[in-house]
Amino acid sequence: MVFSAPVLNYTLLSPMLILLGGALIGVLVEAFMSKALRPITQLSVTLGSLVLALVQVWRIRNEQSMTAAMGSVVIDGPAVLLQASILIISIISVFLIADTEHFTALAASLPGSEEERHAMQTGSQVTEVYPLTLFAVAGMLLFPVSSDLITLFVALEMLSLPLYLMAGLSRRRRLASQESALKYFLLGAFSSAFFLFGAAFLYGYSASVTFAGIRESVVGGGGNDVFLLIGIAFLSVGLLFKVGAVPFHAWSPDVYQGSPTPVTAFMAAATKVAAFGAMLRIYYTSFANAQWSWTPMLTVIAIVTMLFGSLVAIAQRDVKRMLAYSSIAHAGFLLSGVIALNKAGLEASIFYLFAYGIATVGGFAIVTLVRDSAGEVTDLNRWKGLGKRSPWVAAAFAGFLLSFAGIPLTSGFIGKFSIFSAAYESGAKSIVIAGVLSSAIAAFFYIRVIVLMFFTDPVEDGTSVEIPSALTSITVIFSMVVTIALGVFPAPVLNFISDLATFIR
Amino acid sequence: MDAANYLYLSALLFTIGAVGVVVRRNAIVVFMCIELMLNAANLAFVTFSRINGDLNGQVIAFFTMVVAACEVVVGLAIIVTIYRSRRSASVDDASLLKR
């Protein structure tokens, strides 16, 4: 037996490696650096690694390789696009995370304990959230570029585990925050068990763990179809859980609400990109030829998800929960890109993911600004008259909502148009109709929020809008600019995506 | 012995685990049920490894164990924190966030 050393293409893997390196440095900083210097150091390290990784992604944008890590990782156009999207979203999310106001000073302390109070008074903020973020981003980068089941599973856990912890770091309403961490963790682990079980059956079906191997078996036929189908079904459970599709969505409203808002922003935007990226890759490459078996199932899920998300969002009274249900509805829209199974669908999905991710971070960034003495105010009734008090903040939020609603001249419209036309092209007319219907329903609650902000008189209950920090401002402004720019003049980005978006198999 | 029987066993274990998650209240027990599901998956991997005649499945099983260990670390941390805050490890008590 010849034991050959693994050959790794470090250039292609560098974005992930940089992040992991940064994360490790962060851990060391957390352990050894003096408390006073920690926040700024952590922030610099984190941003530095993210920017560096982004630069690396840019440099490898025209590379294509199946063998970056012995066949476990594939770097191609979509990989670059998705990684770049994740990194950009992460960077602007980190700007939000940098506002320590949202995070508990000492996660290990009991809520309301003397210990916690002491930590707060002395300003000794622990900053573990930065390395956790980097680990999660590294996992997210790996998730859509994995090309075998092991890597995929590891990446899934790598992105999930830090997020479980981050969900529990909120400074206010700590019990709820911890509860959201617990829920996220238990359900996440539960779904990853399904994922793993499905992976086992795929391995059993094809005798291979690589996507290419599975694809060959599907194309060639001959394997035990039952294994394939169980595999696809259970693997899908894990993926659909991550994207928040009905009926695997239940965690997201609770977790979105309980988590510190910057984490929610990061999680909502970046996780969606990563999970859909992985989903697109595996469905477009490995499962493409078994289309007959999963298209009906995904179609039904997509339709149910769109309608469910839109309908329940109407009944929400909390802005974060509303955005969570909105994100469920958007998962439904995005699923139509998976179902489309054509190049247009892939391009549209990537554009949609990027546009939606940016707008989502922007939207949650606004949520972080609306506060009273006890922290963020997420009760929608207390957002009344926001447009009067802070017209610009309210206008920006309205802009993001309009983008979510898919109103023309925002990025959301281009995304919706492109993804629905891709789905229609593939013959999934029912999805288009359901999509249109649920968009109409969804418009209702987006507009209701606009009404609350602009057309309702303010209530005097101490709700006010924080003057945004420089970093938060950058996030909001950047998101707004991108949202509008992609709506008015999307051609460069669409062309860029179009040039790159082809999976190599 | 027919390798398929191991698959049935694996499926049974998985089902037991899944049902356990739904019916048990204690967070630790719920978590153990999940571990049971992971191990059912491991069993399936190993069985398929045997059926397919390669080592990939067994390798994955090792990976899974490592990952499961990581999960334990994170999971226990969360559960312990919750327990300390609430003096209860019942998952039903943690239901502040709803609707």
Added chain:
Amino acid sequence: MTTSNSLVYLIALPLLGATILLLAGRRADKWGHILGTLMSASSFAVGLYQLSQMLGRTNEARPVTQKLFEWISVGTFNVDAGLLLDQLSICFVLLITGVGTLIHIYSISYMSHDHDRRRFFAYLNLFIAAMLLLVLGNSYLNLYVGWEGVGLASYLLIGFWNHKPAYATASKKAFVMNRIGDMGLSFAIMIAFATIGTVSFEGIKEHAHHTSTGALTAIGIMLLVAATGKSAQFPLQAWLGDAMAGPTPVSALIHAATMVTAGVYLITRSNFIFDAAPTAQLLVVIVGAITLLFGALIGTAKDDIKKALAASTMSQIGYMILGAGLGPVGYAFAIMHLLTHGFFKAGMFLGAGSVMHGMNDEVNMRKYGALRKFMPITFVTFGLGYLAILGVPPFAGFYSKDMIIETAFNAGGIKGIILGTVTLLGAGITAFYMTRVMILTFTGKSRWDDEAHPHESPLLMWLPMAILAIGSVSSGFLLSRGDALVNWLAPLFEHHGEHKELLSPIVVSGLALAMVAIGVAIAFLKYSRQEVAAVAPEDVSVFTKIARQDLMQDRFNEAVFMRPGQQLTQVLVKTDEAVIDGAVRGVGQLAMGSGSILRGLQSGFVRSYAALILVGASLLIAAIWVVTK
């Protein structure tokens, strides 16, 4: 055909007057009435000039046209703003501008105390312009503009004192009922375009002989509907009585002499249609017959002098419509009666105005009496008009009305007998109620209110009355001498074979005079021999009660159209709110409701979430199983 560039001045002058007076506002208060009168008079002068020109040409060359500009042109639908002055329209032009000018003059004095006199003259000028357009338009669509234009002027003038709610309602009623008639005109035009492909008089006349009777009948009936609206004929007659809300000169000009006769003009103008559509013609006759009795009967019970005269107008126009419905032999007589009626009825209305002027605007004849001594000129002019309407020879009505009665008898067969009888009966009733008006107003004892100080009207008022009285006396003779009018109009109408005479003219005249005598006698017995109550007695016959209520016309309209219409409106308003908007809101509530229900799935318990995942996974397996099988 002769063309002219000056026809437009007929219309343009009064229209200019109206525009100046309306735009100038209060600045024109001092001289507005003079300008208005001048404009009307100059239009009359243009009319006279046109007549003189026309007289100088041969029959065939008499019609004059003027194309102003292309009005509407889409595809094959081409309508020019074009005018046509022929033997028929010149009669109307002179009547409108002539009587119109007299009434302008009258109004200078009559309205002198009204601080809105300028506005009144503006409306009068507007009316003159619209009425001239009505009779001068060379197509049905041009006529339609004038048709609705006079409706507007009538609306404005009836509602001139619209701060009184009843007057405002009267004007609205007139407009709406006229619009029903106008709708008929619209239909006629549409049918004409769809079947014949043109809406001009000339074009339709040219094509009428190879157009189906069905289409022509339809057009004819619709034109009749239009005529009933504008001319207050049955069944659209109900507005005329209320229209007396307008200042009396208006009643004289619009609701007696000119506008209400537009229906007669329309039917006469459309002779080429009616001649080829016997059914429509028959309907015209029937409408005329019904209305002449209807109006006459109402007239017998009215105590309001203007309303009595209005009922008389309705009845007299019934004669004209009937005449026009009798075909080529009747057109000229209808027009002749129209012209003579224009004189005597306008004169009587002005007389009524003069009486009111002297009696503090009192209109109730039961509060008049013995005014002969106080208003001699009014009495004489009114009396001449009275004689004219009765048809006493040699006054104007004798010539025109008798010709219609005679033509009616000669219509042939049972139709002729019925029509002749009806017209005779009408003459008798007319004699009765007109005598009643005379007696109640001018003779007997005074039944005035205390503050009444009757006096004769000033020159500017009695002069027009006098001139009109001269017309009442002489016009019939002049127009019928040597069949002047008949021959004048003859080139316009097609001639059918000889009509056989059922009764000789002498007999008809005799019968008519006998009927008149009976009517006068009854009235004399009833009102001159007995004391007239100053307050209308309540213990009267059912017939009188019904006649006082205009033969239930308003009750009928209210019960059959207005109330159901109002109820329908209310139902629709509620339906819109509850059903249609309700459905919309229902969809919204359905969405919100299902959202709230589905929201319940989010119980907050992690185990239920896990169960959901488990169920989902099972469903996926099941679904895939189904797909595979």
Added chain:
Amino acid sequence: MNSLTLLMFLPIIGSVAVAATPKAKETLTKQVALATTLIVAAATIAIAVGFERDNVDLQFVEKYSWIPSFGINFAVGIDGLALVLILMSTILAPIVVLAGWNEAHGGRWSVKVFYILILVLETMMIGVFAATDVFLFYVIFEAMLIPVYFLIGGYGSGERSAAAVKFLIYSLFGGLLMLASIIALYVMSGAQGGHTFDLAALSHLEMSSTTQNFLFLGFFIAFAIKAPLWPLHTWLPDAAQSATPGTSVLLLGVLDKVGTFGMIRYCLTLFPDASKTFTPMILVLAVISIVYGAFLAIGQRDLKRLIAFTSISHFGFITMGIFAMTSQGHSGATLYMFNHGFSTAALFLVGGWMISRRGSSTIADFGGLQRVTPVMAWSFFLAGMSSLALPGMSSFVSEFLVLVGTFTRYPVHSVIATFGIVLAALYILIPVQKALHGPTTPGNENLSDLNLREKIAIAPVIAIIIALGFYPSPLLKVINPASAHVIAQMGFTDPAPTNGDK
């Protein structure tokens, strides 16, 4: 030549100028806005002068690549139909600004925002009629909702936010249905020779009749909501009741025309066969709208709602004329769109002045205005006469053309619709009687008559109404070729005179 694009962006440039004015100087803000709209109106007239009216092709055509990967162009061009509607919009704009000089003061936001919204809206109004790219049209069609939404919700009165939401949701719903159809067109164009949104190219797509029917409905429902056709009309009375008069003018006068414009430009052009299939149904809806709108108008107690319902009736006429498929009906409908813009403007503006003076929009609160405020009363009366299509007013020409054009092919519909003219007399004369006639009701004695600014604003409207009533030829000459072109494309010819089948 890029005159259309320039015209389109002129108002936007003006809005930048408005934004640059200091907040304290509200009059300056208004003056800048007024100047901008006047310049735009003048520029439109200049374009109209250069328009070759016998040329049925699109003119002033411009095309710039916008989103090449979807085959989307920024493509504009006008024919007679578009020109007439753009003219109407840009002439109405300065009138609205001048008439509603103080409208912005009761709003939630500053005067500046009001005029910025108005000017942005004007850009979109021009663009929506000029667009020849379906995607561009859709984008503007939907984006237009936003400024109107804020204009109603921010500067309106009463239940303004509810009305604004209802308006927006209704319109969005329709728009989304249209989006589905547009997506289908886009995909089909891809399968038949490359993705495109070019209107001319899309009109040549091959598709099954079922597909065509569904896609037609997607477009038509969107337009039927916009134009409000019964039974999709219920948003309009609420919106009109709450919006400021100026906004209502733009909403009913211009925005709703996008619906009827769209029926001609998109429904008929893209789906000729489906249009024919649905014509019977649409004509019935149109006739119902005419009669129903009129009855509802009669039954209203609120002046603004009343005007809104009259418009529903009028839009029934327009729709009927469009689908009658005769040159008279079609040209009449187009002319009707133009005329309705001005007659509704007159009603709303004068009605708005009455309401703002009296502080109430309930008709019963007025009374005897003719004696107190004669000029205002006259203006309202003339506007009403125009609304009931009195001959001599511009709306008569168009209404009659629609009726006569419909009659030649669908006599029954036309006959029923004609009853609308009697109802029109009622719905105008009832408020005229209640508000202008009768004794002056207490509280109205001291109302002031129109001031000079208001007179200047209303005078051109009334002048246009009357002038076009007597001399509509200049417009008809522009409209006729465009209408004839559409009719011919649809394969229709005017019915020949039947001579009663003899």
